[in-house]
Amino acid sequence: MEEYNQNIRKHSGFTFTKYEEEEKSPFERLLEVFQELIVHTSGDVDETLDWMDQLNLEYNLYTDDYTKADFIEDLKKHGYIRDDEDKPDGKGMVITAKTEQIVRQRALDQIFGELRKSGKGNHKTKHTGVGQDKTGEMRSYSFGDSIDQIAITESVKNAFTNNGIDDFRLTEQDLVVNDTHHSAQMSTVLMIDISHSMILYGEDRITPAKKVAMALVELIKTRYPKDSIEIIVFGNDAWPIKVKDLPYLQVGPYHTNTVAGLDLALGLLRRKKHANRQIFMITDGKPSCLNLPNGEYYKNSFGLDPHITDKCMNKAKEARKLNIPITTFMIAQDPYLQQFVEEFTAANQGKAFYTGLKGLGQMIFEDYEKNKKRNIR
Structure with a gap:
């Protein structure tokens, strides 16, 4: 066998050596x-070093050397x-924008490690038109088609068939193009539950949620640069956060105001001109809080309160009328609670996944990729 391997190496022109992992510096x-x-310490450098x-x-x-x-x-x-x-006494350190970007990229590598950066990343729809992915079929050239879509071999063949060798000429009637899927842009709002239950019972649920959010943001920025994503957190209230704030995200002593989160998400998506809009919601608890007109909160942590759940159902139906599907990732x-999510999903005609923390990121990615069936308006 060794002689056989030596002959292969001799005649192949390649030299094979044992792989040795590159040694890393301290x-x-x-x-x-x-x-x-x-990420676990929410961006606290001092706690991380501790x-x-x-x-x-x-x-x-x-x-001793390092x-x-x-x-x-x-x-x-x-x-x-x-x-x-x-800090006036000069003590304490903070991470920089460089670190914020690095941890997003690290999250992307951990969750979607098999993906690589692409110049264009657009979602296919059932419509055909200008796009990147070929349908496998050809059609006659139409004004406005890109030159790089023209099937040269088939077009020249048509010219020979239509005009003959002696009077060869290539006309517009001879041209055919490779048909492609229409490129669709996506506007996504990712809602993250930061109620106190996200760290209860000895399980850290907020860190995986943060990692998924960072990975999804980095994925869209690199693979789907024409798409947009906005992040919302919701506890007693709901508010948007910037991408740079993700590593610092923490839970609070909050209830779960799902209605406020949905209301904010729908408000953001109404402003989008893109045809495809969607909401991803990561939550581990039931809705337990509402804003009252007088500025106070209506809270009920015991069971499912119909007053609160009815408001949630109304938001689900409102999103449905706007053609905005809601995908719930229920931890x-x-x-x-699953029964409530099923009813909520039916009201919206969206989707729901009942999952633990393991595999959460992969499911979100797969759903993002598959969400390509809505019409372009």
């Missing part, structure tokens, strides 16, 4: 740990952290 190894922990101190006791992260002080100095030198200017597994 800074590169520690940076990976830092990037992972900074966690690394704890890990160092067990795994010897630092050495100390914690060396690592902090390199983080500053490479632009990952800086001193917090808001909790309670049967009575």
Whole structure:
């Protein structure tokens, strides 16, 4: 066998060697740990370094040749952290925009690792027209078709058939083009539940939700640059957050005001000119809060309150009339909550997934990719 392998190497012109993983520097190894922990600590550099101190006791992260002080100095030198200017005594550090982007890219690699950047990323619809993906069929040339859509071989063949060899000429009537799917843009609002239950019962649910949000944002920016995504968080109230705020996202002592979140999401999508609009909602709890006209809150954490759920159903129907599907990713597994989600989904004619934290990102990606059946208006 060894002789056989040697003959292959000899006659193939290639030289094969045993793969050896490139050795990482101490800074590169520690940076990976830092990037992972900074998401769990919601962007708190000091807390992250404290966690690394704890890990160092067990795994010897630092050495005499490369100390914690060396690592902090390199983080500053490479632009990952800086001193917090808001603290007068000079103590404390914060992450930079560079780190915010790096953790989004890391989340993308972790959740959608098989994807690569593409120049254009558009969603197919059942309509044909100008696009990237060929349908496998050809049609006659029409004014406005792009030159790169023309099927040269078939068009020349038509010219020979129609005009003959002696009087060869290529006319518009001879031209055929490769038919393609119409390119559709997508406007997405991602709603994230930040009620207190997202960290109850010893399970950290907010960190996976943050990672999914960061991955989805980075995916759209790289693979679907013409699409748009906006992030909403909802607790007692709902408010939009910027992409740069995602690493710092934390839960609060909130109830779950699903109606406020949906109301804000619909308001944002009404302004969009794109034909395809959708809402993704990540939640683990039941709706338990409403805003009252006098500025106070109506709250009920015990069971499903019809006064609250009826308002949710009205929002689901409102979204349906606007042709905006709502896809709910329900982390909790309670049967009575699943029944509510089923009724909510039926009112909207959307979709629902009942899932744990594992595989949440992949399901969101797959649903985003498959959401290509709505008409272009």
